[in-house]
Amino acid sequence: MTTENVKPKTAVPQRSEITKGLRVLIVLKQDQGTGRLTEGIVQDILTRSPTHPHGIKVRLASGAVGRVKEISK
Numbered sequence: 001m002t003t004e005n006v007k008p009k010t011a012v013p014q015r016s017e018i019t020k021g022l023r024v025l026i027v028l029k030q031d032q033g034t035g036r037l038t039e040g041i042v043q044d045i046l047t048r049s050p051t052h053p054h055g056i057k058v059r060l061a062s063g064a065v066g067r068v069k070e071i072s073k
Contacts, residue, residue, distance in 0.1 A: 012055040013068050018045055026058060026066030038064055039072060 018024065025037040040060030047056045055067030 010070070012052070013071055015045065015047060015050045015056050017071065018042060018056055018058065018068055020045070023072040024058065024060075024068045025070045025072055026060065026064070027055070027069050028064060028066040031066075037069060038066060040064060042068075 013024075020042050022042045023039065024042055025039050027035060028038055031038070038060070040062050042058045043061045044059040045056060046058060046065065052067070055069055057065065057067050059065050
């Protein structure tokens, strides 16, 4: 097996890294199959545990709910 075409798996942010007002990229439930990301501002953090393998669930200011895949720069 060659590792040339294998993308390194990036860790999803932990709950402690996410705060209200932070700009993040989330994957919506309907986009899980495609991996399409939606950008927005965190309004509420919905996951109580410090980590989650698929990302911390948040509600954006737009009302969209999804799991944080990365923090926007």
